[in-house]
Amino acid sequence: MPEKAQLQPGVYVGQFTASQLEDTFFDSTGWGKGQLFINGYNLGRYWPTAGPQ
Known part of the structure; x- marks a missing residue:
């Protein structure tokens, strides 16, 4: 991953291995x-800060 945002x-x-469930x-x-x-499943969006509560 780059150091700064594009x-x-x-x-x-990327890849990772989960050694245990x-x-x-x-x-x-x-x-x-x-x-x-x-694995092709959309887990959702993410934002850097929390929105209004």
Whole structure:
């Protein structure tokens, strides 16, 4: 992943191996807005800050 956010849209592809079946989470700290897909499933959008509560 780049150190700083791009000013234009981009697609990033990566791999990971889950050694055990446990609860996991996606940490988007330091990233901009985007969508997360894993194994072709759209897990949803993410934003860098929380919206109004």
